[in-house]
Amino acid sequence: xxxxxxxxxxxxxxxxxxxxxxxxxxxxxxxxxxxxxxxxxxxxxxxxxxxxxxxxxxxxxxxxxxxxxxxxxxxxxxxxxxxxxxxxxxxxxxxxxxxxxxxxxxxxxxxxxxxxxxxxxxxxxxxxxxxxxxxxxxxxxxxxxxxxxxxxxxxxxxxxxxxxxxxxxxxxxxxxxxxxxxxxxxxxxxxxxxxxxxxxxxxxxxxxxxxxxxxxxxxxxxxxxxxxxxxxxxxxxxxxxxxxxxxxxxxxxxxxxxxxxxxxxxxxxxxxxxxxxxxxxxxxxxxxxxxxxxxxxxxxxxxxxxxxxxxxxxxxxxxxxxxxxxxxxxxxxxxxxxxxxxxxxxxxxxxxxxxxxxxxxxxxxxxxxxxxxxxxxxxxxxxxxxxxxxxxxxxxxxxxxxxxxxxxxxxxxx
Amino acid sequence: xxxxxxxxxxxxxxxxxxxxxxxxxxxxxxxxxxxxxxxxxxxxxxxxxxxxxxxxxxxxxxxxxxxxxxxxxxxxxxxxxxxxxxxxxxxxxxxxxxxxxxxxxxxxxxxxxxxxxxxxxxxxxxxxxxxxxxxxxxxxxxxxxxxxxxxxxxxxxxxxxxxxxxxxxxxxxxxxxxxxxxxxxxxxxxxxxxxxxxxxxxxxxxx
Numbered sequence: 241x242x243x244x245x246x247x248x249x250x251x252x253x254x255x256x257x258x259x260x261x262x263x264x265x266x267x268x269x270x271x272x273x274x275x276x277x278x279x280x281x282x283x284x285x286x287x288x289x290x291x292x293x294x295x296x297x298x299x300x301x302x303x304x305x306x307x308x309x310x311x312x313x314x315x316x317x318x319x320x321x322x323x324x325x326x327x328x329x330x331x332x333x334x335x336x337x338x339x340x341x342x343x344x345x346x347x348x349x350x351x352x353x354x355x356x357x358x359x360x361x362x363x364x365x366x367x368x369x370x371x372x373x374x375x376x377x378x379x380x381x382x383x384x385x386x387x388x389x390x391x392x393x394x395x396x397x398x399x400x401x402x403x404x405x406x407x408x409x410x411x412x413x414x415x416x417x418x419x420x421x422x423x424x425x426x427x428x429x430x431x432x433x434x435x436x437x438x439x440x441x442x443x444x445x446x447x448x449x450x451x452x453x454x455x456x457x458x459x460x461x462x463x464x465x466x467x468x469x470x471x472x473x474x475x476x477x478x479x480x481x482x483x484x485x486x487x488x489x490x491x492x493x494x495x496x497x498x499x500x501x502x503x504x505x506x507x508x509x510x511x512x513x514x515x516x517x518x519x520x521x522x523x524x525x526x527x528x529x530x531x532x533x534x535x536x537x538x539x540x541x542x543x544x545x546x547x548x549x550x551x552x553x554x555x556x557x558x559x560x561x562x563x564x565x566x567x568x569x570x571x572x573x574x575x576x577x578x579x580x581x582x583x584x585x586x587x588x589x590x591x592x593x594x595x596x597x598x599x600x601x602x603x604x605x606x607x608x609x610x611x612x613x614x615x616x617x618x619x620x621x622x623x624x625x626x627x628x629x630x631x632x633x634x635x636x637x638x639x640x641x642x643x644x645x646x647x648x649x650x651x652x653x654x
Numbered sequence: 655x656x657x658x659x660x661x662x663x664x665x666x667x668x669x670x671x672x673x674x675x676x677x678x679x680x681x682x683x684x685x686x687x688x689x690x691x692x693x694x695x696x697x698x699x700x701x702x703x704x705x706x707x708x709x710x711x712x713x714x715x716x717x718x719x720x721x722x723x724x725x726x727x728x729x730x731x732x733x734x735x736x737x738x739x740x741x742x743x744x745x746x747x748x749x750x751x752x753x754x755x756x757x758x759x760x761x762x763x764x765x766x767x768x769x770x771x772x773x774x775x776x777x778x779x780x781x782x783x784x785x786x787x788x789x790x791x792x793x794x795x796x797x798x799x800x801x802x803x804x805x806x807x808x809x810x811x812x813x814x815x816x817x818x819x820x821x822x823x824x825x826x827x828x829x830x831x832x833x834x835x836x837x838x839x840x841x842x843x844x845x846x847x848x849x850x851x852x853x854x855x856x857x858x859x860x861x
Binding site for chain 1: 718720721725
C-alpha cells in the first residue's frame with residue numbers, strides 16, 4: 241500500500257523518475273528477486289474457471305529454513321506492495337515496506353524464522369500480471385489476462401510454498417489486502433497454516449470500499465493514454481489517470497485526525513491563497529506528490545486487477561453465507577488486529593472475523609490498537625502492533641516447538 | 655517458564671485451579687491481563703482462552719502469548735457454540751456485568767462446567783458497615799465508592815445459590831474464603847458462609 245506518509249516529498253530516490261518507470265518495466269518481466277516459473281504442465285487454476293499457464297511468481301526470502309521446515313512465515317503484501325518486505329525495492333531504492341516489522345531482532349524475526357514474501361498474482365513486480373507477456377500472442381496481456389481473485393493469489397502462493405518443499409507454514413501474516421489473503425489461506429488450507437495474523441482487514445470488501453476502488457479504476461480508464469488497456473502496444477502510459485486513482489485511494493488510508501495534524505489548512509510555499517487551482521494547500525501538494533511517485537513504480541492495468549481482486553473478496557458468501565463455516569474445525573491460532581481510526585477496515589470488520597472464529601470454536605486473539613493514523617497505521621511505527629505481533633508469534637512458536645525470539649519484550653524499531 | 659507456586663496466588667485463583675481438571679479446554683471471561691489463564695496453563699496444562707472488556711488488559715495478555723479477545727460478557731458470549739469449553743470461568747466478574755442472569759445462562763450453555771467466584775456482599779463486615787454507618791460498604795475486597803464502582807450487580811452467597819436454582823444449575827462444589835483468601839475449612843449451612851465468607855467459588859453444571 242503506501243509508504244510512510246510525510247508532509248514533504250520523501251528523499252529523492254537514487255534513480256530518476258523516468259528511469260524508475262523503465263526499471264519498473266524491466267522488473268515486471270525479470271525481477272531482481274527470486275523467481276519461480278511454472279510451465280504448461282503446472283497450470284494455475286483460477287476462480288474465473290480458466291487455467292493460467294505458463295505463469296511465474298516473484299518472491300523474496302529472508303532468514304534460514306530450519307531442518308524440519310517448521311519455521312516458515314509467509315508475509316502477504318497489501319494492494320500495491322511487493323515482495324521486498326525487508327530489503328531495498330529495486331525500482332524506488334527505498335528500504336523494505338515493512339522493515340520495522342520484519343528483520344533481524346524485529347517482531348517477525350529473520351534470525352529465527354524463514355520469511356517468504358511473494359508479489360501477488362496480477363501484480364507488476366515479476367509475478368504474472370497484465371503487464372506480462374501473453375504466451376499466445378507474444379504481446380503484453382493487458383486486459384486479456386483473466387480477472388484474478390484473492391483466492392487465486394493464495395492458490396499461487398500455495399504452489400510456491402509447495403515448490404519450496406514446505407508442508408506447513410508456521411504463520412501467514414499480512415495487513416489490508418494482505419490480511420484478506422491471510423484469511424483466505426486459513427479458510428482454504430487450514431492444515432497448512434499453524435498461525436494466522438490478519439491485520440487491518442476484513443472478511444469482505446464493503447460497499448464503500450468497492451466504491452472508492454471504482455473511482456480509481458474510472459480515473460485510469462478515463463485517461464486517453466490508457467488506450468483500452470493496450471497502452472503498452474501504443475507506447476503510452478496513463479499516468480494522469482493512475483495518479484488521480486492513487487490520490488483518491490491515499491485519502492482512505494489516512495484518518496481525518498492524521499490529515500488534520502499533518503497538514504491542517506496550511507498553505508504550500510506561499511503566504512496566501514492564490515485564487516486559482518494550483519496546489520495552494522499542503523494537502524493538495526502532498527497528494528499530487530503521492531500520485532506522481534506512484535505512477536513511476538506501478539502499472540495501471542495491474543491497479544485495475546488488484547483492486548478488483550479485493551472487491552470480489554467475500555469469505556462468508558464463499559462458504560454458504562456463514563463466515564464461521566470458513567473456519568470450522570480449524571486448528572490454526574489466530575491473532576486479529578485492528579486500529580481505532582481505520583475507517584477503511586474498521587474494527588467492526590475485524591470483530592466479525594473474531595465472532596465467526598469464536599462460533600467455530602477456533603483459537604483466537606483479538607487486539608484493537610489505539611492509533612490516530614487510520615488504515616496506514618499497520619505499516620507505521622506502532623509499538624503496540626509490534627509488541628502484539630512479537631508476543632503472539634512467541635507464544636505460537638512455543639506451541640509449535642520451535643525456538644522463539646526472546647520473551648515478548650518490545651524492541652524499539654530503529 | 656518457572657513453575658508457579660500456587661500458595662502465592664490469589665485465594666480464589668488457587669481454588670479455581672483445584673476445580674479444573676488438567677488438560678481441559680477453558681474460557682476465562684473477564685480475564686484481565688491473563689494472570690489466572692497463565693496459572694491454569696502452567697499448573698493444569700489447560701487449553702486456555704480469555705475474554706475481557708479492557709483493551710489494555712487484552713493487549714497485554716496477547717503480547718504475552720495468551721489467546722485473548724476483546725469483548726464483553728453481556729454481548730459477545732452468544733457467538734460461542736454450545737459446549738465449546740470444558741469450563742467457562744467467571745472470576746470476580748459476575749457483579750460487573752449488566753445482566754448477570756443472562757451471562758450465567760450463556761456460561762452454562764458454552765461450558766460443560768461453570769466456575770464462578772464473586773465477592774460476598776452478605777459478609778458481616780459489609781452488613782455492619784451498612785448498619786452502623788448507614789453507608790455503602792468499602793472494604794479490601796470491595797475498595798470502590800458506590801459512585802465509581804464497576805461492580806453494578808452485587809450479590810450474596812445466598813443470592814447466588816438462588817440464582818443457580820433459577821437458571822437450572824446444579825452446584826457441584828462450593829467454597830467460601832476468608833479475608834485472606836483462605837478456604838473456610840468446614841462445612842456449614844449457607845447462612846453461616848454468607849456471614850463469614852469474604853468471597854465464594856462455585857462449580858456448577860446444567861441440571
